[in-house]
Amino acid sequence: MEIEQAMRGSSDVRLRAKYDAAVYIVRRAYALYPFEELAFSFNGGKDSTVLLHLLRAGYYLHRASSGGDVDDDSTVLQTVKNCPMRTIYFEDPDAFPEIDCFTYETASTYGLPLESIRTGYKSGLEALLKEKPTKAILLGTRNGDPNAVGQQEFSPSSPDWPPFMRVNPILDWSYSDVWSFLLTCKVQYCSLYDQGYTSIGSVHNTVPNQLLRDGPGGSYRPAYTLSDGSLERAGRAKKTGKRDGSANGTKNNGNETKQ
Numbered sequence: 056m057e058i059e060q061a062m063r064g065s066s067d068v069r070l071r072a073k074y075d076a077a078v079y080i081v082r083r084a085y086a087l088y089p090f091e092e093l094a095f096s097f098n099g100g101k102d103s104t105v106l107l108h109l110l111r112a113g114y115y116l117h118r119a120s121s122g123g124d125v126d127d128d129s130t131v132l133q134t135v136k137n138c139p140m141r142t143i144y145f146e147d148p149d150a151f152p153e154i155d156c157f158t159y160e161t162a163s164t165y166g167l168p169l170e171s172i173r174t175g176y177k178s179g180l181e182a183l184l185k186e187k188p189t190k191a192i193l194l195g196t197r198n199g200d201p202n203a204v205g206q207q208e209f210s211p212s213s214p215d216w217p218p219f220m221r222v223n224p225i226l227d228w229s230y231s232d233v234w235s236f237l238l239t240c241k242v243q244y245c246s247l248y249d250q251g252y253t254s255i256g257s258v259h260n261t262v263p264n265q266l267l268r269d270g271p272g273g274s275y276r277p278a279y280t281l282s283d284g285s286l287e288r289a290g291r292a293k294k295t296g297k298r299d300g301s302a303n304g305t306k307n308n309g310n311e312t313k314q
């Protein structure tokens with residue numbers, strides 16, 4: 056399995072430790088909940104792209120360790136390639152077309168059964184849970200993200216939200232961990248990150264990060280060259296409101312920073 060192989064071959068001890076810890080969380084989720092009652096919240100951003108590949112690696116290891124396929128590596132690989140986890144995407148008419156495209160293309164590449172939701176987060180999740188039992192949702196939330204406040208690797212949804220477990224395997228990953236992982240594994244990511252975008256909201260509130268401006272010509276360096284990860288959201292405008300519900304009851308009053 057190419058992600059496992061890339062990580063085992065990496066000399067970056069810190070990254071390997073982060074990877075092992077995150078895959079452990081993913082595998083605990085697979086062990087705790089029926090697979091068909093899990094969902095992956097995917098939006099084509101860099102954090103959820105990391106999570107996609109952790110889910111694939113975790114699935115491979117989970118399948119391999121639960122017997123049956125252990126001696127038949129090609130069967131395991133085939134299953135993992137076609138990662139069948141229910142995947143939800145809250146589609147936003149103001150999203151960058153590159154993000155939309157990447158989300159759909161990636162879902163198709165990895166056989167993710169993608170469900171687009173065109174309502175707000177809370178109402179969308181209410182409908183989702185009504186339609187099919189969903190015990191836990193995996194997210195690419197990281198500490199420093201305004202939505203991460205008060206969350207742990209396993210955090211129940213907020214009291215006024217439908218009941219499910221939020222599983223956050225990369226909560227303690229830094230900006231540089233994210234890029235080290237994506238580059239080490241040589242996986243595709245949304246093209247906007249090669250054009251100076253370091254965190255992506257909607258077309259109305261996101262511009263390339265000025266810290267990556269490459270001279271006066273208007274070109275920008277790739278996101279992975281940003282040396283101070285705390286300035287990841289420098290290209291995101293101040294928030295004035297939420298689509299549907301606030302971030303865990305907290306308010307955001309300025310440019311937020313991720314670590």
Ligand SMILES: Cc1cc2nc3c(=O)[nH]c(=O)nc-3n(C[C@H](O)[C@H](O)[C@H](O)COP(=O)(O)O)c2cc1C
Pocket residue numbers: 096145176180192194202211212213216221297300301302303304
């Ligand atoms: C799968 C999923 C579960 C969520 N669960 C909660 C929740 O339990 N409580 C809450 O206040 N917000 C919840 N949210 C909303 C997020 O905290 C956040 O507002 C949303 O992802 C938009 O973030 P953004 O404005 O940074 O894009 C959830 C969002 C998603 C996609």
Ligand SMILES: Nc1ncnc2c1ncn2[C@@H]1O[C@H](COP(=O)(O)OP(=O)(O)OP(=O)(O)O)[C@@H](O)[C@H]1O
Pocket residue numbers: 096097098099100101102103104143144145146193194195196197200253254255256
């Ligand atoms: N529109 C959405 N649809 C589905 N999941 C979402 C959506 N917005 C956010 N999420 C979930 O919340 C996580 C955190 O979102 P966040 O915007 O911080 O990260 P990202 O989009 O992956 O990367 P970036 O910070 O570069 O935009 C995502 O990884 C994803 O799991």
